[in-house]
């Protein structure tokens with residue numbers, strides 16, 4: 308695939324990640340703008356009726372209508388595809404519409420999906436409430452246990468779906484191993500790469516068939532827009548594009564422009580998030596009042612070796628169990644002064660949340676227990692503030708949990 312700027316003549320074929328993040332997909336207009344333009348237009352004009360016919364017939368490339376061809380959205384798609392190492396990307400209105408588009412494009416009634424149990428809560432609702440309605444069944448397995456994946460595969464299984472590292476317990480799956488398993492059974496492996504982003508992990512290079520993103524998180528990185536994307540090669544990604552063209556869960560040009568600017572600083576931000584989160588996690592392990600810390604960068608994390616092998620960093624999200632119960636966890640959260648109490652993650656601002664009563668609040672007590680979501684669990688998405696100030700806020704939280712002043 309050629310990511311060169313065709314009109315500008317910049318050859319990016321052998322370019323490094325950081326360069327692609329800033330340059331890939333850009334095509335200058337006759338105005339010769341330096342930054343990428345935002346094309347706020349719903350439709351495009353043809354020179355004559357014959358050209359319109361050729362565009363609609365697919366005989367001539369070019370813009371038609373912004374539901375499926377917008378130059379700003381395309382620049383974002385090409386840049387993200389370059390970063391993930393895929394042929395093509397399809398931008399969507401949200402992370403959930405990226406996941407929905409993937410399933411709608413590639414599954415039929417009677418098909419079966421195997422998914423990791425620790426998955427974004429709304430993805431779970433999609434399986435249980437909507438896919439089921441159209442005759443698609445899902446089996447849930449333990450993310451890091453290859454045998455549980457193997458034994459869940461049936462003759463009608465079409466997709467293996469996972470997030471790694473998982474939310475909120477930072478469990479890690481071996482993507483290469485799961486890709487081999489999927490392909491041995493004629494299935495596709497789909498990886499939600501929201502936590503690591505291509506700056507830290509490129510699932511396609513490890514054998515995955517499709518990558519899905521909530522661009523809302525780290526691709527934006529500054530908490531401004533909702534968006535998503537699917538990236539891949541060949542027929543599967545073309546099927547996803549066909550669904551988007553038909554059903555229209557399209558990313559707006561404005562949001563695409565914001566995400567493009569996010570991609571330019573992605574590597575710098577992910578490295579900073581990872582460095583700070585590792586420092587915070589290591590510090591928390593020694594802190595009185597903390598029972599347990601979940602972070603794949605810690606040497607005693609059960610899948611630390613896999614994380615080292617397949618990731619270029621451990622990301623910005625960590626979880627901790629505070630000594631005590633739900634009340635202690637809430638005292639902890641309420642005593643922090645700088646952190647944002649919000650379920651979002653992947654922001655420049657550190658966010659703090661109580662999974663058992665927010666993101667995982669819909670699970671029954673048994674489901675929470677099976678998923679390892681305890682009442683004293685707190686999730687932190689470590690932001691770009693000074694680590695010194697982040698630790699100060701955590702110390703306030705611990706003091707309140709222990710009812711010390």
Ligand SMILES: *Cc1c(COP(=O)(O)O)cnc(C)c1O
Pocket residue numbers: 401402403404427470474499501502520521522523524533534535
């Ligand atoms: C947030 C999130 C999603 C959903 O993305 P939206 O942009 O909120 O629709 C999917 N997967 C993961 C891992 C997420 O964190």
